[in-house]
Amino acid sequence: MLISELDTPALLIDLDIMERNLAKVAAYAKKHDLRLRPHTKTHKIPALARRQLELGAAGITVAKTTEAEVMLKAGPADLLIAYPVVGAAKLERLRALAEKTHVTVALDSLEAARMIADAGIRAGILVEVDVGLGRMGVTPDQATLLVEEIIRLPRVEWRGVAFYPGHVKDPNNEQEIAQLQTAILELVDRFVAMRIPAPIVSGGSTPLLWHSHRFDGLNEIRPGTYIFNDRNTWAGGACARQDCAATMMATVVSVQGGRMMIDGGSKTFSSDKLSTGGPGFGEIVGAPGALFHKMNEEHGYVDISKAERGFAVGDRVSVLMNHVCTAVNMQERIYGIRGDEVVETWVVEGRGKLQ
Ligand SMILES: Cc1ncc(COP(=O)(O)O)c(C=O)c1O
Structure with missing residues (x-):
């Protein structure tokens, strides 16, 4: 046709550009030894999630449990729900998901972690830390306290920390990047000092994508928009x-x-x-x-x-x-x-x- x-x-997607975007980021992640867990909220299409996995993504990210159900079709061995799962219906969905694949939930409260543990669901937990966006996330001080509590909960397994630097729109703003570098390093060091190093340190957005290797301690990235990019990505210089x-x-x-x-x-x-x-x-x-x-x-x-x-x-x-x-x-x-x-x-x- x-x-x-x-x-x-x-809505048209130029496939040559999309394939180039996918390949470039896959190669970047490989080169810098970063786990790539793309956020599928940009395309919402299992076939494209499958393509990301074929190109080496370690898993995929979604925001909601119903999105996760759809994305199971892509066959991810590892699924991150980068959003607290709060409420009975969502917990039931999470239970079913966790029976089908390895599921991790990012959250920022003991209440949300307890809901998963009390429901008897086997899931990983990432503690979300606020690095400046002022949306979700505990402070670094609170993060260590929260992790100590989560570690004691039955069934759930603490797997690390997550953050989303959505406040940084300009990838050339070295001052903001330096602040973020310090914040991540201090966060990682806290867990090392407590002798519970965080296995996963998950961050990343499309605007900061190409700087990911400059953040010591960061070992996983979750860009979403990069598959297509848009006028905002271009205008911001990413x-x-x-x-x-x-x-x-x-x-x-x-x-x-x-x-x-x-x-x-x-x-x-x-x-x-x-x-x-x-x-x-x-x-x-x-x-x-x-x-x-x-x-x-x-x-x-x-x-x-x-x-x-x-x-x-x-x-x-x-x-x-x-x-x-x-x-x-x-x-x-x-x-x-x-x-x-x-x-x-x-x-x-x-x-x-x-x-
Ligand atoms: C928690 C989280 N992780 C990752 C992303 C992906 O960021 P981007 O759209 O800049 O690629 C988003 C975007 O909203 C997000 O909310």
């Missing part, structure tokens, strides 16, 4: 424009003076802003002067008064999205392309798996 035969909006594999193809449905509408709005695109600042929900490829500035559910408003080219009803445009992960989660299917052809159609099986 040709791309021109696809209906819109349609990838080049030619490393962005995903675009949304949309159709122009109205042109009125300096304004056009495309056939996708907030039910198609992520509403994330550009993390480096600046307006727009994505770049219109080939016409960066066009400003995709507003969305209703099914309408994308594009100001074309400063666009480099003209547009007419029926034209197709490609949008480089600010944030690809949330956009993928809104699609039933996404398409792998080579040249003019659609060569893969993937059902986004993990779409909407939020529990």
Whole structure:
């Protein structure tokens, strides 16, 4: 099938770019002896998780137990749920998962660890430490106390620590990197001093990916966005424009003076802003002067008064999205392309798996 035969909006993945991204990160992890446990929240497709495992990933990461159920299809020998599993229904799912593969849960409280232990589930635990994002995670002081308590719980096994440096958007900010280096080293040293060295020290995000080897003590990385990259990854400087594999193809449905509408709005695109600042929900490829500035559910408003080219009803445009992960989660299917052809159609099986 040709791309021109696809209906819109349609999220397209350039397979050559995706394969290059996957191979580059797999080679980097191997070279620096880092376990790669990619976060599958970006693609939510078991076939792509399988590809990551084929290329040497030691396991995969998910956020939710229902996503984990979907990702079992990829056959991971090791599955990290990088999110506390709290609540009876989720614990039941965790129990079933733990019977099928090696499962680890990242959490930041004794309560959450006890829920797993009290439910009699055999699972690994990573204690999450806050390294600056201010989202989840205990302080390094609290981490050692929490680990001492978790070690005493039955059935669960403490496997190490996890952190997510989502606050660092600029990979060239050496000051933030230095702070993170110190924080990780101090954390690791605490456990060494207590004579319980952490077997797993898991971190990593796409913006900091290529600096991972500079963090002494870090032995596992969990990037997610790197498989496709997006406008935010590019704008932040963690990838080049030619490393962005995903675009949304949309159709122009109205042109009125300096304004056009495309056939996708907030039910198609992520509403994330550009993390480096600046307006727009994505770049219109080939016409960066066009400003995709507003969305209703099914309408994308594009100001074309400063666009480099003209547009007419029926034209197709490609949008480089600010944030690809949330956009993928809104699609039933996404398409792998080579040249003019659609060569893969993937059902986004993990779409909407939020529990
Ligand atoms: C806990 C955790 N680990 C890893 C990642 C992957 O980071 P990135 O999307 O920058 O690749 C995320 C992203 O949200 C995350 O929340």
